[in-house]
Structure formats: structure tokens, C-alpha cells
Amino acid sequence: MDAVHPSAWAFVVVALGGALLSVSLRNILHAIFGLALALFGIAGLFLYLGSPFVAAMEVLIYVGGISVAMVFAVMLAYSLGKKEGGSTRRFLAVVPVGGFFGVVGYALLRASFAVTSKTGSWDLKLVGRKLLLDYNVVFEALSVVLLLAIVGAIIIARRDEKTGDDKTADEKAASKGNDAASAEERAS
Amino acid sequence: MLKTLSDLVPNVFLAMLLAAAAIMAFATVNALFLVWLERKVSARMQRRYGPTVVGPFGMFQTLVDVVKLLSKQLISPKDIDKPLYHLAPIVVFVPVVLGLSLFPIDKSFALVDTNVGLVLVFAFAGMGFIAIFMAGWGSNNKYALLGAMRAVAQNIAYEIPLILAALAVTMIARSMRIADIVEAQGSFPYILVQPIGALIYYISAVAETNRAPFDIPEAESELVAGFHTEYSGMRFALFFLAEYTNMVIVSMVATSLFLGGYKGPLLPGPVWFFGKVYFLIFVMLWLRWTFPRLRFDQLMTFAWKVLIPLALANLLVTATVLKVMS
Structure with a gap:
């Protein structure tokens, strides 16, 4: 495997940090802003991998579009500042989340990521x-x-x-x- | 051949620093100038003089205002959402700096040149709404929150015709690289082939920058000052700076897409480019002081029932004509 440039690690840190923020913060709006940060980090990774178009689309659609739409939906539909989710619900959430993680992880481990061209311009x-x-x-x-x-x-x-x-x-x-x-x- | 900053300055970090410094300097001077211009234009349209005391034609009035803003105490209200409130003025400024770097100001120079330049411009513009929301929510003020909600509803609505109008141009130019689009406008600018697209773009751009007659998010007679009600001193100045720089960005896009960018006879490229940009900005000021503010439902109806269908029809006709001609 090739050595990964330090700048890519910066994007990884941003993406993972944002993802952690988005699942750990209690305030749902803060969580959405964390998600936006994570998606921004992912856009950076696409850029690092040589797909500026996908990176730009990621920012345009996910950071600028989906996140804003989510914030907007929360503002309109959700009682603001209300804390939801008891301990039982959180426990129940383990089942689908674990299942999804298992399926995706399995698929990722099984798939082979053949590098077709490294320098080819997208x-x-x-x-x-x-x-x-x-x-x-x-x-x-x-x-x-x-x-x-x-x-x-x-x-x-x-x-x-x-x-x-x-x-x-x-x-x-x-x-x-x-x-x-x-x-x-x-x-x- | 188009040169970018990284061609001229080989060191990447040095190039980034230089670009950031140049853009910040431009954004600041531009805002100083535009605030003065806005006051002068509004005054002239209302048969007043505007600022006259500080400097020739009162030109240094905004400079003095900035000194006042810099020295003002920063007031944070009680019970704010601290991280969001403090982050918002910074986040609002990031996309503005990024967006300014993408335009070729001459045949031979652009700070950054990428084959997805046009997508990036809109992507960065979208990031600005997040900052507006952060400010509106973080301030813990009903007027700020309502202003932010209006801003986002409006921006989502007007972003669609904005991008659809720009899409018609990229179909004709067959590229999303801004330099290519400018170059593709050989002897005539695209406003002649895309008059409806240009009009839709310009109207949506005025709405995207939250300026009158579309300044619902900060309608001062209803919402005090909208999403930046609770910001004072330099924090407020950053929002202001971002707003005026956004005007420049949308005008730069309009210039590059519809008015032939840096092209023009006799004078050098940058003169034409900035001349067109500031002409478009002048028209924006003109609109602001000519038309009354729309009501919110009128604003949304206009976007969803007039501009979007019109932009879609424009796109369809453009595609058909291109297909038939090719």
C-alpha cells in the first residue's frame, strides 16, 4: 500500500470528528452541524482521491443542500430544545445499527477495490x-x-x-x- | 494560456497564504467601497447628498465606520447557544473567501482554475446558508430565528432557478470550467443567446444575496435586523463583509457566464472584468432603492411558480435547439 499523504489524514480526522460529534451531541441541531462537518471531510477525501467533481457535488448537495434541508425540517417539525430518547430506546437502536454496520462492513471487506487508473482525470x-x-x-x-x-x-x-x-x-x-x-x- | 497562482508560486503553502491575503484584502477594500457607493447611490436616488464630510466625496466615511466597529465592545446576549453563536460569523466568511478565488480575471490569469469551477461556486454559496442558520439559532432571539428560517427558505427556492439558468449556459459552452465558458463566448456574450436565462440568473442572484426587494430575511420593519440582530461590533461587520462580498461573487458569475468575462475591445481584461462586475453591482443598488420589499408569500410564489418553470422551459428549449443544430 502507498503511503497516505498527511493532508488526507487531516480530512479523515475532520470526517470522523464530525461523525462523532453528530452521534454524541444531545442537541439535534448541533448534531446536524456535526454531520455537515463530517460530510465536508468526506468531500475533502474525494478531492484527495482525485475526483474534484464528486467533491464539489458532495459539498453542493450534502453540505449545502441536505444539511440545510435537515436543519429546516427540524426547525419546522420538531419541538425545539426538547430532549428525546430514553435509555430503552437507545438500547433498541443497537439492533438495527449493529445489523447495518455488520452488513456494510461485510460488504466492504468482501469487495475488492481494484485501482483502475490513479492519475486519470475525471x-x-x-x-x-x-x-x-x-x-x-x-x-x-x-x-x-x-x-x-x-x-x-x-x-x-x-x-x-x-x-x-x-x-x-x-x-x-x-x-x-x-x-x-x-x-x-x-x-x- | 491560463496561468494560476500555483504556476507562478511553486510552493503550495506560500501560494495559499498569498491567495488568502489577496482575497481578504480585496474583500475588505471592496466592502468599504460598496458601503460608500450604496450610501451615495441611495442618497442620489432620494435627492440627498449622502456622506460628504470625511475625505473627498465622503469616501473615507466607511473607513471611519470600520474603526468604530473595531473598537466597539462585543456584546453577547445571555442564554445564547455558545458554540453556534461564536462560529457563525467565521463560517459565513469561509465560503466567501473560497468562492472569490475561482474566477479568471484576465485571459492569462485566475487564482484557481478547475474543470468544475462553476459547481464549486454554487457549492460554496450553499455553505453560507448553514452559517446564517447557526447565527439565527445561536442568538436565542425570535427575530433572529425567524430571519434565518426565511433566509433558508428563500435561498433554497432561488438556488434552483439560479443553477438551472447557469446549466443552460454550460450546455452551450459544453464545459463547467469558468475559463472555458468565457472563452466559448467568441464574438458575442451569452446574454444575446440566453436573454431569459440571464434575467432569471440575475433575479435569483439578487434574491440569493438577500438584498432588496428580496431582503425578507432582514426586513427591518418586521424583524429588527433578521439573523444578525444580536451581533455587534466586528462580528456584525463580518456578516456585513460577507454580504457585500457575496454581491461581488454573484456578479462575477453573471459576468463570466453571460457578459463575456474579461473580454472587450481596447482596454485590458481585468478592467473589462471588474467594470462589468461593478456595473452589475450598481444595478443591484439601483434595484434596492427603486423597488419596495416583497411580502414573504409573494416572494416564494414568484420563485416556485414563475422562475422555476421558466428556467426549466428555458433549459428544455436550449437543449432542443442545441440538439437540432448539432
């Missing part, structure tokens, strides 16, 4: 061709998943609206910029 045209010609079925399947997610979100949101759930009332008030509702929620 041309944007190449990425585009691969995505839309070689892997177009996967690409389309992913967009169907996203469509399902959108439809699901709409269904959940509309069901809440009918039953007149408290949460949605706050949500509406907040999204319309109604000062009072949010402020009271924040103060309590």
Missing part, C-alpha cells in the same frame, strides 16, 4: 456518459425513489392537515412568518 463528460448510458437504469431507478419520497412527504403532510394536528398548525404559522406562534414555542 472528465465531466466521462461522468455524464457513464451516468446516462452505462448506468441509466440505476439512474432512473434512483429518480423513482426520489419521486416516491416526494409523494410520501405530500401524503404525510396532507393527512396531518386533515386531523388538524398541533405540529402542522405550528408549521404553517412558522412558514408564513407568523412571529407569535414560533416565538412562544421557542420560549417554552
